[in-house]
Amino acid sequence: MTPGLRVLLVEDDTELRQTLRDVLTVEGYVVATAASLADALAQIGQALPQQPFDLVLLDLGLPDGDGADVLHRVRRQVSWPVIVISARQDDGQKITLLDAGADDYLVKPFSAGELLARMRVALRHRGRSVTAAQTHWRRDGIEVDLQRRGVLRDGQPLHLTPKEYALLALLVRSAGQVLTHRQLLSQVWGAEHVHDTHYLRLYMAQLRAKLETDPADPQLLLTETGVGYRLAEGQ
Incomplete structure (x- = not known):
């Protein structure tokens, strides 16, 4: 899938919110969460100028109001897809x-697979080419x-350390494809570190020491000189 798509998850149920956040993160989405109407509206307002969301997952029964108000706010200002859950x-x-502009309506309980499929459809309708992320790799x-x-x-x-795992997970989700230094640094360390390529060199060396038969001659974690890194395709 396209790495780094931003999702706002509006859900007041703590357990479900964490479960959905974990599912979406594994798929490569960058997830912001809101547990109330006020929090959701604040995050939408902050996101509009600089970092728009690519999709909103919206629960209706919020402790301080109706989630439908979030849909109306989004539709007045932007064209982000909104899926009601x-x-x-x-x-x-x-x-x-x-009729008010929701792209889909998913009734609880639902499976993670169905949610992800409906998200891909909603994103494709907005011109975003999204495929299911690779979550299992072996070689x-x-x-x-x-x-x-x-x-x-x-x-x-x-x-693996948390940062080593995050870096490897990002490479697994795009196995066989080159990820640029900027993509890797932005997704793993944050946008403020996109020029800190020494982080990548250090953590890639650590991963190779743990994963490669001969870290000096890597066969799995491959360098694309001047561009970035690529994880060899699985077998």
């Missing part, structure tokens, strides 16, 4: 919100499972 099954309300005795946050070497768990 709600336990309310009333057909009249669904029709009202779809040369190394196995990475992003769904379970597991990394194995010859069947044994391999310890």
Whole structure:
């Protein structure tokens, strides 16, 4: 998928909010969360000028108001896709919100797979080419499972630091494709570090020491000189 798509998740249920955030993060989305109407509206206002969201996931039953107010605010100002996620099954309300500009309406409970598929459809309708992220990768005795946050070497768990794991996860999601220094630094360390290429060199060396048979002659974590890095395609 396109790395770094920004999603605003508006959901007041703490457990569901964390679960959905984890699912979306594994898929490569950058997720901001809001647990109230006021928080959601504030984040939308802050995002508008500089860092717009690519999609909004919107619960309706918020503690300080109706999530429909978020939809109306978004539709007055921007064209971000909005998917309503709600336990309310009333057909009249669904029709009202779809007519008001919601791109989709998903009734709880729903599967992660269905949510992700509907997000891809909504994004494609906005001209964003999005495919399902790769979350499992295996080659040369190394196995990475992003769904379970597991990394194995010859069947044994391999310890990675949080930053090492974040860097490897980003490469796994785009296995076989070159990711630029700027993309990697922005996604793993933040936009303020896009010029700090020494971070990448250090952490790539650490990952190679843990994953490669011969770190001096890497076969998995490949350098694209002057551009960035690429993880070899899995087998």
